[in-house]
Amino acid sequence: MSSEAPLLAMNEPKRKSVAQVQELPARVPGPLPGAHPEVRIGKTGVLLVNLGTPDGHDRKSMRRYLREFLSDRRVIEVPRLIWWFVLHGIILNVRPAKSGKLYASIWNEELDESPLRTYTRSQGEKLAQRLAGLENVSVDWAMRYGNPGIPERLQALKDSGCEKVLVVPLYPQYSATTTASVCDRTFEALQQMRWMPALRTAPAFHDDPAYIEALAQSLQESLAALDFEPERIIASYHGIPQEYFDKGAPYHCHCLKTSRLLAERMGWSEERFISCFQSRFGPRAWLQPYLDKTVEQLAQGGVKRIAVFNPGFYSDCLETLEEVAGEVAEVFQEAGGEQFAHLPCLNDSEPGMELLETLVRRELSGWVAEEDER
DSSP states (O other), X not given: OOTTSXXXXXSOTTSSSOOBSSOOOOBOSSOOOTTOOOOBOSEEXXXXXXXXXXXXXXXXXXXXXXXXXXXXXTTOOSOHHHHHHHIIIIIHHHHHHHHHHHHHHHOBTTTTBOHHHHHHHHHHHHHHHHTTTSTTEEEEEEEEEESSBHHHHHHHHHHTTEEEEEEEEOOSSOOIIIIIHHHHHHHHHHHTOSSOOEEXXXXXXXXXXXXXXXXXXHHHHXXXXXXXXXXXXXXXXXXXXXXXXXXXXOHHHHHHHHHHHHHHHHTOOTTTEEEEEEOOOSSSOBSSSBHHHHHHHHHHTTOOEEEEEOTTOSSOOHIIIIIIIIIIHHXXXXXXXXXXXXXXXXXXXXXXXXXXXXXXXXXXXXXXXXXXXX
């Protein structure tokens, strides 16, 4: 491959990176001393980062993924010695098989990967196309856990000539367990670089008007496609331990503000629109109300038709496609409910991509000149 060829290819689904917006910039002008390493400069990178995904749903892949995820001190705030024995003595011997079956139920068999990887790649490719008018901008994507990893893709952007990199955690509501963890891994990767690029990290966007509007448009389309009218609409956010909130985490407040702004935009009453939390793990108390308990109580109280969506997830994944659309739907129907709908996340939809473009262009301000005509 020519040294002037694009770093990444767009049409190979199993590749772990995304197309560059434009060709690589010229090398450093002027002659270089003999045996001098090749140097590329003049570009700006955008790195989209999502939570993570196993490479497969087999036991080995699941164990590797869970070990990395559950070893993150941002995720599990338990004394290390105690947690090491719990993780290696119990969880990694029991959980991989169970989680593997759940992943298998939603696996993208055509591309042999999880839906989260499929959507995140597509978001990167579509964003690259939308930013094609910006000069010398490259778009790539990574996972906090699993592959492609943050260090790998940061290095690839640097090697392609990116002197500046914008890292975009794809989490609307800030949490130390997600947003801060992405920043931790990014900074750790930079520590290993002799020549680091300048760095920006995009902030949470839980109350951004563009985010609320994207959610509203997506919901309007999804609700219009249903063959029934939901009596209740539930916004389900991923939970965190109550202890994390008590220590000062803003996540709960961010979630409720998103719900309040969205309810105002959609004209929903407090009776019809409910906010809940899902995906609790372990014996400790987590943020409430719990989604599974809430839908059970609604069904037992005579509510027959509900719709659930996940505004805290940019892309559909195990927690939305298997847990909500599968397990929670069963809880509702077994308790007497009749019609249940899971509404899709923003994913790579038109509203979702319009939002992503708006956020990235804003954060690139001062680094990249806007094209004369969009």
